[in-house]
Amino acid sequence: MSLLSVRNLQVLFAGEHGEFAAVDDVSFDLAPGEVLGIVGESGSGKSVTALSIMGLLPRPPARVARGSIVFEGEDLLRYGERDLRRIRGPGIGMIFQEPMTSLNPVFTIGDQLMETVRVHERAGQKRQRDRAVEMLDKVGIAGAERRLDDYPHQLSGGMRQRVMIAMALICNPRLLIADEPTTALDVTIQQQILELLLDLREEFRMAIMIITHNMGVVAETADRVIVMYAGRLVEQAPVDGLFARPAHPYTRGLLDSIPKLSDERERLKTIPGTLPNPASVPPGCRFEPRCAWRVGACAAAVPPLAAIAAGHDSACIRHRELPVQ
Amino acid sequence: MAEAVATLDPQASVAAAAPRRSPRWATLRRLLRHRSFQTGLVLFAIILVAALFAPMITPSDPTKLAMRARFKPPSWDFLFGTDNLGRSQLSRVVYGAQLSLMIGTAVVVINAVFGTLIGSLSGYFRRLDNMLMRINDAIMAFPAILLAIGVAAVLGRSMPNMILALSIVYIPRTARIVRSSVIVIRQMEYVQAAVAAGAGHWRILRRHILPNSMAPLLVQLSFLFAYAVLTEATLSFLGLGAEPPTPTWGNIMAEGRQYMREAPWIIAIPGAALAITVMALNLLGDGLRDILDPRLRIQQ
């Protein structure tokens, strides 16, 4: 049984010219303990998907128009604010891209850690404190006891992201959503944070949903990958399958844009064009205007997600014709 | 309120606004669609038209006495009633509007000139900055109305003295706003490029810096107009404005105080006119700020 099951999710945003779908007909599953990577450019709908799961979409302008988000057998979209609050923290934890601004500057990190325990569990002051120290210790912050009284501005970016992780995990969630957790960090720190996340997955036996635009991060961490483009899911596959045989032109474009150490002289490839304006998306495949393999049928109808191998789906009608790399 | 504007930090807004210069008509159209701006414009237009065409719309000379028509409440004959000397309140309030707007305009013009001058000198030539800003800080340390009272009391009652007193109080506040935007723009790349290309100080100030620091100044000036009108009326109410029988909103109310029981309209009407004028200018300022300088919203 899957831990999280998203079905036909559609999220609409009110714009200047009426509503447009930031996420359209997205379905996927996540097994307990699995690491799922969600990749796509900014604006592809990956963060909106994550915020829908948490029930944290800014409303207005956003609203979930259709679909279901079933977490441990319960549809979160049917939950009211009170029930959602019980899920956030002990059920699903979340960390964000900007560790510099994601912690409240006027409270100590100890206070911010302890209040999470306080609202979800009956725990005395002493126990809250012990938990906070224990978590800081686990995320690799030296001298955790002393660090409790520090304010966020006294810590470096990498340290703050560690604190964010400690805070997201302090109530032992079954799922951690990490939205671009390393994007804002130095390269050396990125590596440490990713390793930390994988170590903690073992220890806490939780699933991780890691959202990124960086294929390298996916390759290192994920068991399975979802590729999103302009609000739609275009490909999903186990990570090895995706890298071995990408079955959507967009995925190929993403993979080609990773710099490779082997052939230095080759120019880095980029995908020509930009994301379609969300208010006027192409009627057929949304990638069609930028696609090198497009044919007339691509613009005619939205291509369905079709299985091409075990656990490997692609939304490209010409996936069979794509040359093997 | 004046002090509040002085603490504005237009840095972010200037940085955001400077590179993109939207076509003027588009900005004007957005202004005209802004609800506060519309309301302010209509209210201000009414007061302005009344003041400009005062002799045509008033029934009689504002100083003309009519002892038989004393303390007449508002009616069709006397739209705003009459005062203790039988003078038409409509005439007095309309002529009061003329005076208020004249003083307000004068203060705004003087501030625009000297505030820009001091602010840009201070922001551009850093050696002058320290001295000019210490003086600025000192003037701004005085509570606005109290300093205006002090200056006006010392200089004596007259319209030019009133304008002078209000200008002394408000120029530092304007200069400070111009200065902050000049400092930000000075650091921007296109200005640095002009410096590197060997453009002279005046050319840089005139061509690059001043045009781009106009948005916060314009917002400030519309609020300043409001404070100038309000402060003038206050000083005039305290007996520091133009001498009676010249009607000002402030002195009409000061005179009307003793007849508050029997003729409350004598104070009610000029006060309402004053409140409407100030509100119109504040609404215009809000609109200008929202459209020209969206990042300034934090402050009043």
Added chain:
Amino acid sequence: MGRVILNRVLGSIPVILIVTLITFGLMRAIPGDVSAALGGVSSTLAERELIRKNLGLDQPWYVQLTKWYAGLARGDLGRSIFLGKDVTQATFERLPVTVSLSIYALVLTLIFGMVSGVLAALRQNSWVDQAAMMFAMIGVSMPNFWLGLMMIVLFSVQLGWLPTGGYIPFTQDPIGWLRSATMPAISLALLQIGLLARITRSTMLEVLRQDYIRTARAKGLPNYLVVGKHALANTMIPVVTVIGIIVSLLISGAVVTESVFSIPGVGQLLTSAILNRDYPMIQGGLLFVTMLLVGINILVDVAYAWLDPRVRYEGG
């Protein structure tokens, strides 16, 4: 923290020097013969000479300036011509009245300004927001002396609920104080309430958009903690900085309000000094009030530094 305070105090010294210099210059800016103005048209030359001598105006400016600063060092702000007392003494006698009125108005400002600003931000674009902002706009636009007069007409003259003016000290009769001070405090506070409501609302809206608010929600905190703790604490920081401005406006406003309600405070002392051309009193009173404000602003900055840990822990 200690360094913040020290810097702030040292930084205000040049300002204080220039403030005292400006006030000194004020007396010398009086056009024409001061003694003639003070003595009246009928005064004799000998009388005028005496007035000049009493004011020290017969001496060269540098002697006057030295005496002015020597006096200030002793806390001597000059002597009121009309009251025949030291300015310092006269001001201190009236100060408690103005302070109690200002505190009352400040309390009203903080309560109504912050509450309406926070509510408006939480219900952005709702009728609550629109009503609060319309009220705030009226507040910042309405002349406080006119509001005072209109309240007197309504509540004192027409309805007879409250006295038309005068002042009863709190220590003498708390209920009487409340009756005599409520209308003045409201008319004094309205402008600041409007101002604070607008600032609180926009600050709060800005804070609610911050990442750490999203973090707080993602942790599953109930709304009252997200808003009442995380958002409010951050909203307070910029709001504290405007308290200095608010106090300055209160003191400016008190001058006029005290005149409207015949309250014997510092404001009325100054207004009667204006009418009596009591120049030393105007000069000294202005300086006194300004120095008071400089002090209050230092306190506000210290409070700000204390509230914001990013400043508090700067350099230990």
